[in-house]
Amino acid sequence: MAFWRDKWKSAGPRVAVVAHDLAMVWVTWLGLHWLRLGVLAHPPRIPLWSTEILLVLVSQALVFWQVGLYRGLWRFASVPDLWNIFKACVLGLFAIVLGLFLYNRLDFVPRTVLVLYPLVLMGLLGAPRLLYRAWKDAQNENLRMNSVRILILGAGHAGEALVRDLRRFGTYQPVGFIDDAIRLRGTKVQGVPVLGRVQDVAEIARETAAKLLVIAMPSVDASALQRVVMACERTGVPFRMVPRLQDVLEGRSLPGELKEVAIEDLLGRKPVLPDWKAIRGWLGARSVLVTGAGGSIGSELCRQCARHGARRITLLEIDELSLMTIEASLRRDFPDVELLPILGDCGDQAVISYALSKAEPEAVFHAAAYKQVPVLEAQLREAVRNNVLASDTVARACCDAGVGTFVLISTDKAVDPANVLGATKRLAEMMCQALAAQHSTRFVTVRFGNVLDSAGSVVPLFREQIRRGGPVTVTDPEVTRFFMTIPEACQLILQASAIGTHEAIYTLDMGEPVPIRLLAEQMIRLAGKQPGRDIAIVYTGLRPGEKLHETLFHADERYRPTFHPKILLAEPREVEAAAVQGAIAELRAASARYDREALAEWLHAAVPEFRPIGQHAATYTGSSTVVAFPARNARKI
Known part of the structure; x- marks a missing residue:
């Protein structure tokens, strides 16, 4: 019944x-x-x-x-x-x-x-x-008498569609539009009047008794969005924004969803738009292996590979919870993609050989690495073992297995390295360059700057400090960094991999660096608070190995554009393959003995441009010996 x-x-x-x-x-x-x-x-x-x-x-x-x-x-x-x-x-x-x-x-x-x-x-x-x-x-309409009064910034297509959606819900009442277009002044859109300009939003919000502001400008650039957000912040009224079409198509936002303005929306440059046709043409129906598959970059890289046509994805991860999480996420979102999860250390020769034999990948993305600058300054042995020796193990195993493409995920800190992270990543780049001259496997190195919201990055740290009521800690009022989002970083990796060069180092034209102080202030405002009044900002001084400013390009690496306008190809500096391989052999032996003094000496010898800086220049302490690198170009705090 x-x-x-x-x-x-x-x-x-x-x-x-x-x-x-x-x-x-x-x-x-x-x-x-x-x-x-x-x-x-x-x-x-x-x-x-x-x-x-x-x-x-x-x-x-x-x-x-x-x-x-x-x-x-x-x-x-x-x-x-x-x-x-x-x-x-x-x-x-x-x-x-x-x-x-x-x-x-x-x-x-x-x-x-x-x-x-x-x-x-x-x-x-x-x-x-x-x-x-x-x-x-x-x-x-009767329900709207007691509904939330909304003021919409942007009277274009997104704003008009938003009004229609809000009326269907019945619990929200659009009371007006704000738009700088003179031709719209005094007109009505869907029966809702255009009341004034963005700079007048505080006064208009007060006159209309608006309880929520909605930014309906999904295509506006970052600088214009910053201006709109600052105007909204002055009102003291909560605000949301309509997501970008790209975020909806890639599953980061739901259609019709109003999201909080995220810090990545306020980056000082437009996001890189990849050539998806080239990426799908290279990636489609392939088997790929991702080391560090449960990390911030590795997990997003797996999702994008699945989204753009990979036939099989092998997940190699040392952390069991991270492996379980990314496997469950991929099986839920991409049930047609074959997944092969493997728990283990990619630096273990037996593990990587087993993974390659089971997966038979045509491309390997090496995302496994240690990346926290202050931590690695005091943990030289683990930095070398994971970032250099494990990379060498994986790369050589790929050459022996006949893998078509090996992609090393590097960092802008490898350019004129001033810390252990940069030096170990630079040596890993040199190792790939040495192997590329001896094997048919195609070696691709991709460098990019800081990744927003990645594990251990400054954004989740600031967010947690703001949640606790502050203070927000910034190392130096002048410090700047290049930033990109996690999806953007992975798109760069795939785009660079799709370019058919046998041996190459690619980097992203990331525009202007972002002051960390400004980043902290914007995040405090986005949380509905005022910097210095509600949340204090405290300057703690540069940490060991940190620069005031990062550089994207080395003076001896001539860069030329590729077919993608935002991706540059560097001409690698000459390296002596025998010397690089000899240094790695010595580092492997020193790592087995846990000889930090020998590790420091051989890392300096292999990467002569490594110049530690800062008040606390990196110091590696063995059982009876201390090796202190001189603090060059140190800046007093």
Whole structure:
């Protein structure tokens, strides 16, 4: 019984609509006959039911169904629905004429009836739908009397669509638009007035008693968005924004969802737009292996590989929880992609050999690495073991297995390295360059700057400090960094991998560096607080190994553009393969002995441009020996 009740709940309204429309067809056909024949001196008797009426109903019903009249809902009836009804009425007339011609040669059917039939029927079908919508809108209007009053910034297509969506919910009341376009001043969009400019939003919000501001400018650039956000912050009213189309298409936001303004929305440059056709052409139907698959970069890299056509993805991860998390996420979102999870250390020769034999990958993305600058300054042995020796193990195993492409994920800190992270990553780049000259495997190195919201990065640290009420700690008021988002970094990796160069170092033209002080202030404001008043900013001084400013390019690496306007190709500096391989062998031996002094000496010898800086230049302490690197170009705090 419950089954049939549920069935009626879902199908009942549609059956009622079909019955209504067929009743209108019956009323129209008989009514027009009565009107036309009623003027005769001796009008014929018009039966309420006949074979002719049955043919009319069947013909019109088939046309209704074919046109798709019952796919829409009366609640959202609009001009396109009226056009659909008009088409159904006209096509229905042709079907009726054909059916009656075959039945009785249209005997006793007045021509006036045929001419007026589609027009009258359209009115009888359209009017109830529009009246029903008006009634529902009136009900929502009553609800809106106690609803949240919203002021929308941006009277373009996004703002107009937002008004329509808000009216359907009924719990929000758009009270006005804010837009700088002079031509829109004093006009109305969807019946909502355009009240003024963005710079006047504080005054307009106060006059309209707005309780929420919504930024409906999904295509605006970062500098303009910063101006809009600052204007919203001055009002003291909460604000949200309509997500960008790219975020919706890539699954980072839901259609119709209002999201908080994120710090990545305020980056001082436009996001890089990849050439997806080239990426899919290279990646499609391939088997790939990702080391460090559970990390910030590794996990997003796995998602993008799955999204853009990879046939099989092998997840190599040392942390069991991270491996389980990324595997579950991929199986949920990409059920058609074959996944091969492997728990283990990629620096273990047995683990990487097993993974390569099971996966048979055509490309390996080496994302496993230690990357926290202050930590690695005091942990030289682990930095060398993971960032250099493990990379060498994976790269050599790929060469032995005949892998087509090996991608090393590096960092801008490898340019003129001033800390252990930069030095170990630079040595890993040199190792790849040395191997590329001896093997057919294609070696690709990708450098990029700081990644927003990655594990251990400054953004989640600031967010947690703001949540606790501060203070927010910044190392130096002048320190700057290049920033990119996690998806953007992974798109760069895939784009660079798709470029068919045997041995290359790619970097992203990342525009202007972002002051960390400004980043902290923006995050505090986005949290609805004021820097210095609600949340203090404390300057703690540069940490060991940290620079004031990072550089993207080395003086001896000549960069040239690629087919992608934002990706540059560096001409690698000459390296002596035998010397690099000898240094790695010595580092491996020193690592096995946990000889920090020897590790420091060989890292300096292998990477002569390594110049530690800062008040606390890196110091590596062994059992009885201390090796202190000189603090060059140190800046007093």
